[in-house]
Amino acid sequence: MKSFIKPIAFNEVSRNVVLLHKALNVLELPVSEKEVEQKKAGPDTRRKVRTLQKQLAVPIDQSILVNQATTAAIADALELRGFIKPQ
Helix, strand or coil: CCCCCCCECCCCECHHHHHHHHHHHHCCCCCCHHHHHHCECCHHHHHHHHHHHHHCCCCCCCCCCECHHHHHHHHHHHHHCCCCCCC
16 A cells, blocks of 8 residues: 655654644544644654554654554555545
């Protein structure tokens, strides 16, 4: 599955972070309003991503917030729940 989210660094501010926040929200791991408004992958985003990685059995890479394995797992989870169409 091709992922719509690219790898994300901690404290990154980008369109990718906006997409990540939306994905986390529909996966029932909403991020703080402050970080969502700032479009920032801050501490709350990190907590939610690490929780999701554990839920999806994705190995955690401490050098980056969201790696390729995580983006693929998010896409799979969204597809499984019917939020995105299979590619």
